[in-house]
Amino acid sequence: RFSRTPSEHQFEFGGLIGALGISIGLPNFDIVELWNGIKPLRYYLGNRELWTVYCLWYGILAVLDVILPGRVMKGVQLRDGSKLSYKINGIAMSTTLVLVLAIRWKLTDGQLPELQYLYENHVSLCIISILFSFFLATEKILALGGNSGNIIYDWFIGRELNPRLGPLDIKMFSELRPGMLLWLLINLSCLHHHYLKTGKINDALVLVNFLQGFYIFDGVLNEEGVLTMMDITTDGFGFMLAFGDLSLVPFTYSLQARYLSVSPVELGWVKVVGILAIMFLGFHIFHSANKQKSEFRQGKLENLKSIQTKRGTKLLCDGWWAKSQHINYFGDWLISLSWCLATWFQTPLTYYYSLYFATLLLHRQQLSKFVTLTFIDNCKSK
Numbered sequence: 001r002f003s004r005t006p007s008e009h010q011f012e013f014g015g016l017i018g019a020l021g022i023s024i025g026l027p028n029f030d031i032v033e034l035w036n037g038i039k040p041l042r043y044y045l046g047n048r049e050l051w052t053v054y055c056l057w058y059g060i061l062a063v064l065d066v067i068l069p070g071r072v073m074k075g076v077q078l079r080d081g082s083k084l085s086y087k088i089n090g091i092a093m094s095t096t097l098v099l100v101l102a103i104r105w106k107l108t109d110g111q112l113p114e115l116q117y118l119y120e121n122h123v124s125l126c127i128i129s130i131l132f133s134f135f136l137a138t139e140k141i142l143a144l145g146g147n148s149g150n151i152i153y154d155w156f157i158g159r160e161l162n163p164r165l166g167p168l169d170i171k172m173f174s175e176l177r178p179g180m181l182l183w184l185l186i187n188l189s190c191l192h193h194h195y196l197k198t199g200k201i202n203d204a205l206v207l208v209n210f211l212q213g214f215y216i217f218d219g220v221l222n223e224e225g226v227l228t229m230m231d232i233t234t235d236g237f238g239f240m241l242a243f244g245d246l247s248l249v250p251f252t253y254s255l256q257a258r259y260l261s262v263s264p265v266e267l268g269w270v271k272v273v274g275i276l277a278i279m280f281l282g283f284h285i286f287h288s289a290n291k292q293k294s295e296f297r298q299g300k301l302e303n304l305k306s307i308q309t310k311r312g313t314k315l316l317c318d319g320w321w322a323k324s325q326h327i328n329y330f331g332d333w334l335i336s337l338s339w340c341l342a343t344w345f346q347t348p349l350t351y352y353y354s355l356y357f358a359t360l361l362l363h364r365q366q367l368s369k370f371v372t373l374t375f376i377d378n379c380k381s382k
Contacts, residue, residue: 063325068092090220119189122168129247171237182250289320289328
């Protein structure tokens with residue numbers, strides 16, 4: 001057990017006020033941007049059908065995550081010197097989901113009642129996922145970020161660093177499985193709904209499904225990269241991550257598909273090619289920069305220039321990382337922009353994700369602000 005006194009603590013997100021504001025504001029935004037016949041809270045708290053559906057979704061994926069085969073890898077070294085083991089079985093999980101969808105498509109003659117149910121109960125399931133996130137926030141104090149001495153802030157930022165239920169790592173599972181795969185299914189449900197309703201395939205809706213589906217499967221299939229991400233190595237599993245993983249990701253990142261299912265846009269091949277070019281440029285920057293950083297940390301690129309930080313670690317300032325301290329963030333943002341452009345310029349609402357993501361990346365940039373001046377000075381002199 002590691003602690004930090006409140007006087008030593010560095011607060012993020014504006015401290016108590018920011019944590020409280022986000023905990024109240026983001027769930028409400030999550031609901032409002034989907035506003036459509038919302039019922040009183042007691043309806044959702046006592047709705048056995050909705051709770052059964054969502055808990056089955058979470059539970060079945062958790063069981064599959066444990067029993068499906070995969071490579072076992074060690075995570076980064078923790079503060080007590082230990083390293084946790086993680087099963088990397090994204091390929092097996094993705095293959096299982098695709099097979100189930102294909103079988104259900106065949107058995108139901110393309111009707112897929114599960115996708116219809118998901119589309120029709122979109123808002124209700126969003127609210128259930130928010131409530132589930134509240135319940136999932138844990139109590140143990142292990143993550144430094146969640147040991148400030150303030151109950152609300154600690155609950156929000158996360159108090160247990162590596163919550164586990166037997167062989168299941170709850171934080172990594174929540175990061176990659178229930179939210180990400182539900183996002184994929186929501187997008188498919190929008191495409192499926194539009195086809196059943198009109199008998200036509202909309203190019204913008206197909207494009208959004210492809211762009212975001214590519215991103216989702218890329219993340220799941222390359223999940224070992226998550227082991228070195230801040231979410232896993234540093235952040236506690238509090239409401240911030242639980243809500244973000246289980247509710248914010250699937251129900252707001254799918255906003256473009258949801259919008260296009262009711263307000264279709266015909267892009268034409270020129271716009272489609274242009275949007276694809278932006279997306280693949282973003283992927284190239286994102287992946288090549290991250291690969292370069294990963295190989296540098298593994299000692300494979302010792303010839304690249306670096307500087308020593310106050311924490312005793314080396315900061316890469318060569319290759320991609322000579323262009324910007326967080327060049328991978330720019331690539332990630334270009335990817336997010338391509339999704340929004342699929343709705344073209346009919347409404348600013350669908351550009352929420354790109355603006356939100358830019359804000360998130362700026363926050364992460366600020367977390368490493370203490371090395372920024374050193375980074376700039378040293379890179380200029382090298």
